[in-house]
Amino acid sequence: MADPSTYRPKPGEIPESPGVYRFRDPHGRVIYVGKAINLRSRLSSYFQNITALHPRTQQMVTTASSVEWTVVANEVESLALEYSWIKEYDPRFNVKYRDDKSYPYLAVTMGEEVPRVQVMRGAKRKGTRYFGPYSHAWAIRETVDLLLRVFPIRSCSSGVYKRAAQSGRPCLLGYIDKCAAPCVGRISVEDHRDLADDFCDFMAGNTGSAVSRLEAQMKAAAAELDFERAARLRDDLGALRKVVEKNAVVLPDGTDxxxxxxxxxxxxxxxxxxxxxxxxxxxxxxxxxxxxxxxxxxxxxxxxxxxxxxxxxxxxxxxxxxxxxxxxxxxxxxxxxxxxxxxxxxxxxxxxxxxxxxxxxxxxxxxxxxxxxxxxxxALHKTRRAGDLTARSHALADLQEHLGLTESPLRIECYDISHTQGTEQVGSMVVFEDGLPRKSEYRHFVVRGPDGTGARDDTEAMNEVLTRRFRRYLAEPAGSPTQEEVDGGTPRAADGADGAVAGDEAAVDGAARVTPSGPLDLSPGEAGASAPKKRFAYPPNLVVVDGGAPQVAAAQSALDALGIVDVALVGLAKRLEEVWVPGEEFPLVLPRTSDGLFLLQRLRDEAHRFAITHHRKRRAKGMTRSALDSVPGLGPTRQAALLKAFGSVRAIRGASVAEIAQVPGIGPKMAATVAEALAPEADRQADVART
The missing domain is CATH 3.30.420 (Nucleotidyltransferase; domain 5)
Structure with a gap:
């Protein structure tokens, strides 16, 4: 626990201008971001008598070890910069609103050549129009099903669209007139885009023009005695009115x-x-x-x-x-x-x-x-979380007491190894902060082994993973290279099972370099070049490994070799759920009802799930290698160009060298190499016999 007076700025050092400030902990991690009309007045309030501060503010200033600030021109700039820094650093002491559920949107991909209507969740994408959010995905699908009668725009995936275009036959929606079938040319791309624009206008609230147009067309068809078309238009009109009725009128028309x-x-x-x-x-x-x-x-x-x-x-x-x-x-x-x-x-x-x-x-x-x-x-949230909040507090207190820790383990990292009979070895690192998963901090490691072919057993693999992770912890504060290939794990990019995303990319939010009292510089060159990366070097209070005494000994060996002495280490054995502590002859047995043991089990199970998921992806990738992977010098870009030109490996195998050489990026020499590598074995043996 730090004393705020040890890092308090000197009198007169803080400017009286508008600005944004950041508090950092001893490891350099930003823990709080704030803005102020008068920086000197606001920052001075944090260094008053600590007993007069709010309990959470007390915890923040005693956790921090330094403070820095950036001067801006006005309050509007401070508002924008504060938001960008909160998004970039995700400080633990800032208020962050979390969605109480995952909301689906009705999305129209206007950025594509042939727009598509679909259900979307998550981050919004450029060039896509969104309507909603809706409470349930089925409500969107019901709305779309009604509107496709009147606005038959594309709703199929890219794969279905390409297959229909290649075969010349539309999908089922095209046959039942719920898609205009631009894939087979029933409607031009330009007309289909106009149809998508009409769909978006209707969803945006301009319903009157669409209803009036259909009414006029229905009356005209009836006047011409075209009763079949009039009946179809009547049904379309009913579908539109049903969609309109689903949205209750709460304010006068035109109110946004x-x-x-x-x-x-x-x-x-x-x-x-x-x-x-x-x-x-x-x-x-x-x-x-x-x-x-x-x-x-x-x-x-x-x-x-x-x-x-x-x-x-x-x-x-x-x-x-x-x-x-x-x-x-x-x-x-x-x-x-x-x-x-x-x-x-x-x-x-x-x-x-x-x-x-x-x-x-x-x-x-x-x-x-x-x-x-x-x-x-x-009320619903408190009902659901009341027990969980209590359990988390008890779990962290239990671990501190049973493991003899000097402070509560607010950050815990757990490691697991997964492989298939020694092949495709991968390690996983999952992170819990304040008793909850911090999925943006998850990492996976591809185990290389001493000779680059993999580790001999789980203990050697565990030693390698811990060595690489904590070597990065030691290297980053000293300014060493930050590439993952140096010694770190691969950031978690995406996982459909849990929606985890990596947080290791540099955030370019328009924030320029930070100086204690310098002006804000938002020049384009500086914004992209100076945005710092989120750090992999933030250390845990406790490391948990999946395994017993051998795995714990291997992990402790890695920490000892790097001189890490301020991180606690335990192992959790699956058989009897025993907790192994380094150097102890016998395991520690926590009560079966212990919240601390339950938290360790959650960590171990999450690390195992994360490791096995990545392992299965690598194994599946190895099983589905293309024949083009065996062609020397043929990378992914040129492979994609060949497949785009010919459609399949079989077609490439049947093409001549001259035909292959016509593909962009494939010269005569590479074409000959491709033809030779893909030639049937019998042909190659015949060539050998002739020579």
Whole structure:
């Protein structure tokens, strides 16, 4: 526990200008980001009598070991820079709103040559129009099924579309008139895009023009005695009206507004928002957060608006920003710096945005409805998490007591090895912070062994994995190279099973180099070049290995060789769930009802799952190698070019050297090499006999 007076800036050193500041812990990790109109006044408040601070603020200033700041021109710049740093560093003491569930969106991929309508979750992509969020994916599919009668745009995957184009036959939706079938030329690409634009306009709230157009066409068909077409148009009109009726009219037509409401207690807060477009509720979304900062309601609202609309600020899609940020935002409490927030939001939208609290009328009634949803969501969240919060606290206290640790193990790393009879050896590292998985910190390691062919057994593999991980811990603070191939593990990129994502990429958020008192520089060259990478070197309080005494001894050997003495180590054996401590002849047996043992089991099982998932992917990749992989000098790019030109390896094998040489990037020499490598064995033997 650090004394804040040891790193307090000298009197007069802090400027009185607007700016953004960061607190760092002894390992250099950013633990808190804040902004201030007057940096000197705000930072001085952290170094007053520590007993007068909020408990969470006390914990933050005693965890930190240094503070730094960046001066900006005005409050709007400080708002943008604060948000970008919070996104980049993910500081543990900042309020972060988490979605209380995963919401699906109706998405139209307008960035593709042939737009496609589909259900999407997760991060939004450039060039795609989103509608929602919806409470359930089936609600989107029901809506799309009705609208495809009137707007038969493509909804198939890229693979289905390509196969239909190659075969000249549309898929089932094309045969039942729920797709215009641009894949086989029934409609031109340009006309299909116009159809997708009409679909988006209808979903955006412009329903009246589509309904009026169909009514006119139906009456015209009836007047011409074309009753079959009139009946079809009548059914289409009914489908449109059914979709419109699903969205309740809550405000006058043409009203675009986001209505936020909040319910909170001393520990947590729940937020709900209704997205109203064209006077109708088009979507609903919710967040929950732990109140890790001592913030007033207005400051909580400010953090909320930063997070909800901040991602849009980084997007170059101006049209998407105008649709996502409405002209009016209703909040439960107006922040003190509402004028600066309105300027920031107006810059994102490209038009005037107003932030206010509803006092009376329809908007006030709707805000009360949203507030009742927020209260219900908070009650449900607390019911679900009450037992879990208690168990986490008990688990960490149990581990500290039974393992004789000097402090609670807030960060625990667990390691496991997976292989198939000694082949495709991989190691996994999973991270729990405050008793919860930190999936962005997960890593996997490909075990190389002393000679590059793999380790002899699990203990040698465990020693290698721990050596590489902690060598990186020692190297990064000293400024050594940060490439994964030097000694570290591979960042976790994506996993469909758990949605984990890596956090090792450099974040380019427009933040320039940081100096204690220098001005903010947002030049394009500096922004991309100086953005620091998230560090792999943050050390754990406790290392857990999957195994007994041999694995623990191998891990301890790795730590001893690197001189690591401030990290506790244990192993968890599967047979009797025994906890092995280095140097002890007998294992430690925790009570079966211990929350600490349960946490260790969760860590071990998660590490095993993560290791086996990566191992299966590597094994599957090895089993599905292409014949083109055996061609010397033929890399992935030229392989893809050959497959695109010929369609299959069989077709390439049947082509002549001259035909292969016509593929872009494939010269006569490489064409001859490809033909020789893919030639049937009988042909090669005949060539040998002739020579």
């Amino acid at each position: 507004v986001d209505v936020f409401a909040m319910a909170s207690d001393d520990l947590e807060a729940s937020v709900q928002v209704f997205h109203v477009r064209g006077g109708r509720v088009r979507g609903q979304r919710g967040w929950v957060t732990e109140r890790v900062e001592d913030l007033l309601p207005g400051e909580l609202v400010e953090r909320l608006l930063e997070q909800v609309y901040g991602d849009i600020a980084a997007s170059p899609d101006a049209d998407g920003a105008e649709r996502a940020v409405p002209r009016e935002i209703i909040v439960p409490t107006v922040p003190d710096n509402v004028a600066q927030i309105e300027v920031w939001l107006s810059e994102i939208r490209g038009a005037k945005v107003r932030v206010r609290a509803a006092q009376r009328g329809d908007k006030r009634a709707l805000a009360e409805t949203v507030e009742s949803n927020a209260k219900a969501a908070l």
